[in-house]
Amino acid sequence: MKEHLKECMQAIIDGDTERSEKLAKLTLEKGMPVLEVINKGFVAGIREVGRLWEEGELFLPELVIGADAMKMAMGILRPALEGGEGGPDRLGHVVIGTIEGDIHDIGKTLVATMLAANGFEVTDLGADVPVAKFVETAEEKGADWIAISALLTTTMPGQKKVIEQLEAKSLGNIRVMVGGAPCSAEWASEIGADGYAGDAVAAVALAKGKTG
Amino acid sequence: MGMTPRVTWFGEKTRKKIVAEAMEILEKIGVFVENEEAIELLTGAGARVAGGRVMIPSPVVEKALETTPSRILVYDRRGEVAMDLGEDRIHFNPGSAALRIFDPDINDARIPVTADVIKYARLTDALPNYAAQSTGLIPGDVPEEIADRYRVFLGLQNSIKPIVTGTFKVEAFRVMHEMLAAVSGNADTLMDKPIAIFDCCPSPPLMWSELTCQALIDCARTGLPAELVSMPLTGATSPVTLAGAVTQHCAENLSGITIHQLARAGSPIIYGGSPACFDMRKGTTPMGAVETMMIDGAYAEIGKHLGVPTHAYMGLSDSKRVDYQAGMETAMGSILAAVSGVNNISGPGMLDFESCQSLEKLVLDHEICGMALRLMEGIELRDDPIAMPLIEQGLAKKEFLSLPHTPKWFRKEAYFPDPVIDRGTLEEWRSRGKKDAPERARERVEKLLSKHEPELLDDAVVAHMTGLMEAEAKRYGLEKLPV
Numbered sequence: 001m002k003e004h005l006k007e008c009m010q011a012i013i014d015g016d017t018e019r020s021e022k023l024a025k026l027t028l029e030k031g032m033p034v035l036e037v038i039n040k041g042f043v044a045g046i047r048e049v050g051r052l053w054e055e056g057e058l059f060l061p062e063l064v065i066g067a068d069a070m071k072m073a074m075g076i077l078r079p080a081l082e083g084g085e086g087g088p089d090r091l092g093h094v095v096i097g098t099i100e101g102d103i104h105d106i107g108k109t110l111v112a113t114m115l116a117a118n119g120f121e122v123t124d125l126g127a128d129v130p131v132a133k134f135v136e137t138a139e140e141k142g143a144d145w146i147a148i149s150a151l152l153t154t155t156m157p158g159q160k161k162v163i164e165q166l167e168a169k170s171l172g173n174i175r176v177m178v179g180g181a182p183c184s185a186e187w188a189s190e191i192g193a194d195g196y197a198g199d200a201v202a203a204v205a206l207a208k209g210k211t212g
Numbered sequence: 213m214g215m216t217p218r219v220t221w222f223g224e225k226t227r228k229k230i231v232a233e234a235m236e237i238l239e240k241i242g243v244f245v246e247n248e249e250a251i252e253l254l255t256g257a258g259a260r261v262a263g264g265r266v267m268i269p270s271p272v273v274e275k276a277l278e279t280t281p282s283r284i285l286v287y288d289r290r291g292e293v294a295m296d297l298g299e300d301r302i303h304f305n306p307g308s309a310a311l312r313i314f315d316p317d318i319n320d321a322r323i324p325v326t327a328d329v330i331k332y333a334r335l336t337d338a339l340p341n342y343a344a345q346s347t348g349l350i351p352g353d354v355p356e357e358i359a360d361r362y363r364v365f366l367g368l369q370n371s372i373k374p375i376v377t378g379t380f381k382v383e384a385f386r387v388m389h390e391m392l393a394a395v396s397g398n399a400d401t402l403m404d405k406p407i408a409i410f411d412c413c414p415s416p417p418l419m420w421s422e423l424t425c426q427a428l429i430d431c432a433r434t435g436l437p438a439e440l441v442s443m444p445l446t447g448a449t450s451p452v453t454l455a456g457a458v459t460q461h462c463a464e465n466l467s468g469i470t471i472h473q474l475a476r477a478g479s480p481i482i483y484g485g486s487p488a489c490f491d492m493r494k495g496t497t498p499m500g501a502v503e504t505m506m507i508d509g510a511y512a513e514i515g516k517h518l519g520v521p522t523h524a525y526m527g528l529s530d531s532k533r534v535d536y537q538a539g540m541e542t543a544m545g546s547i548l549a550a551v552s553g554v555n556n557i558s559g560p561g562m563l564d565f566e567s568c569q570s571l572e573k574l575v576l577d578h579e580i581c582g583m584a585l586r587l588m589e590g591i592e593l594r595d596d597p598i599a600m601p602l603i604e605q606g607l608a609k610k611e612f613l614s615l616p617h618t619p620k621w622f623r624k625e626a627y628f629p630d631p632v633i634d635r636g637t638l639e640e641w642r643s644r645g646k647k648d649a650p651e652r653a654r655e656r657v658e659k660l661l662s663k664h665e666p667e668l669l670d671d672a673v674v675a676h677m678t679g680l681m682e683a684e685a686k687r688y689g690l691e692k693l694p695v
Binding site for chain 2: 182
């Protein structure tokens with residue numbers, strides 16, 4: 001079992017999707033405790049990936065393939081948890097997208113990938129997302145967070161509009177994080193957002209720190 | 213003329229291979245186009261739509277290239293040629309559309325206001341190595357929705373130089389065009405002698421937004437030069453290889469040229485971009501990376517191969533203030549752009565990944581540009597024999613300073629930088645207060661701004677522009693313009 005956990009962790013660190021698929025299936029075949037394998041194997045792996053990235057040991061492509069390997073394993077293991085021994089610690093649901101008028105999407109996609117890899121449920125609305133769409137989707141999904149990327153000063157006001165619409169609909173309990181080149185912590189506080197994240201790892205830390 | 217120094221990135225065979233593959237990409241993968249009119253233009257010419265993408269057959273692209281001008285003249289407000297874009301002729305203009313300005317008083321970047329935009333335009337006007345001005349700052353004291361037009365409004369009044377700009381909103385083009393036409397006299401004069409260049413940015417990979425498509429079509433119809441700013445980011449929004457980025461860039465530019473020429477054949481368009489070697493650690497787009505500059509230089513070579521004038525965002529820095537890194541990256545980029553023969557080099561003044569302008573850096577970068585322009589004049593053989601009789605005369609006089617040959621040529625042989633560049637002695641440096649380049653630049657900015665008066669526009673033209681701008685401001689709830 002200890003060896004198995006170590007292998008699961010390593011598969012994520014190596015970004016080896018094929019291997020993480022095999023290990024996840026093996027977990028089920030052998031009837032190993034799923035929750036423990038997730039938390040001490042795969043999740044430990046993605047945490048290590050995040051740590052190594054922050055230390056400058058790993059680069060973005062490795063972060064993304066690590067997250068992909070994680071997604072693969074979780075896709076196999078999650079259904080086995082339902083109705084059984086209880087799910088992994090619920091981290092929350094994040095609705096993410098790039099605001100209307102902006103069709104750039106790379107930064108947002110990185111954030112979505114890392115959030116999903118870290119155990120958040122993520123609804124990625126893509127790019128050029130109308131203000132109302134953020135609010136409707138978040139309401140519908142019972143989201144904990146809305147993450148809005150803006151790459152242009154001209155689209156930034158859209159982030160503010162999302163917050164205004166949330167308030168108008170008395171959905172102030174849904175937290176909002178903003179990111180993207182022209183954004184900053186000052187901008188976030190100016191528009192009443194709950195936080196600013198400069199990169200994918202910061203977004204994960206922010207979402208973890210303020211959820212639940 | 214001396215021989216112009218040049219750097220070559222590919223052999224002829226590779227250049228052809230890149231273009232051929234770019235055409236194949238357009239034919240088989242196609243481009244995503246949001247704009248109805250652009251889709252109609254393309255399908256009308258023989259492109260087909262499949263799976264939401266427009267597949268453009270090579271003959272359509274080739275036909276567009278045939279009508280694309282290889283030389284573009286851009287004029288100043290007085291109607292004189294300010295830029296002659298084509299072949300290996302280089303021109304510099306400040307980097308465009310910064311969100312912030314570096315303020316030495318607070319040692320930090322901040323949101324610019326109207327007064328900054330005016331200073332910036334006046335400073336550019338005063339510095340001769342800049343062939344054009346740009347709408348380099350996005351003023352934060354007017355509603356975001358009208359900031360694009362307002363920058364042009366201020367720029368045109370505070371510098372006679374042509375203006376490199378762009379739209380943030382589709383409806384802005386009409387207003388900007390009307391202001392430019394007012395300055396030129398009318399729309400026909402403006403078409404004949406354009407005084408502005410419009411940046412049109414496709415989104416990588418291979419996407420044309422509503423805004424950018426409309427800008428391309430509007431430029432084509434009004435004859436204002438369009439400048440394609442294609443920006444593959446290696447390994448993020450394009451293949452990670454430099455050659456892959458150059459090929460994707462080529463496909464994006466060719467699709468832009470095709471849409472543009474279909475809107476009006478023969479209209480001027482520039483093969484350009486702002487790619488970056490994506491930083492795999494920080495997820496940023498470093499403009500100061502040597503690999504970014506290699507992609508720029510290489511695609512400029514492809515643009516030349518296609519016979520289209522070229523542009524690149526080079527000669528800027530990712531540093532957050534005017535420091536060693538800022539100078540290093542700016543100089544490296546400017547020189548590489550020059551020896552790559554990039555016709556329109558945008559970048560001076562810029563810090564922090566094209567997001568922060570600095571007046572001090574604009575003054576310092578001006579000297580890099582001066583040196584790059586000198587470099588491109590090459591080494592000329594002015595005498596034959598080259599040196600022997602002069603050495604004989606020099607030996608006889610025991611010096612060369614007083615030979616008639618020396619005063620005749622020294623001003624032509626060397627570029628004399630502004631004193632922001634320290635070429636004095638240690639003693640002089642000490643006695644002048646041990647100042648570094650940014651401190652000297654700060655003084656220079658003050659001096660230039662206090663003594664330089666830009667040529668004023670006609671009162672009637674200003675009144676017309678002000679009327680337009682005030683109407684725009686009112687539409688967005690601003691009763692009075694900050695000027």
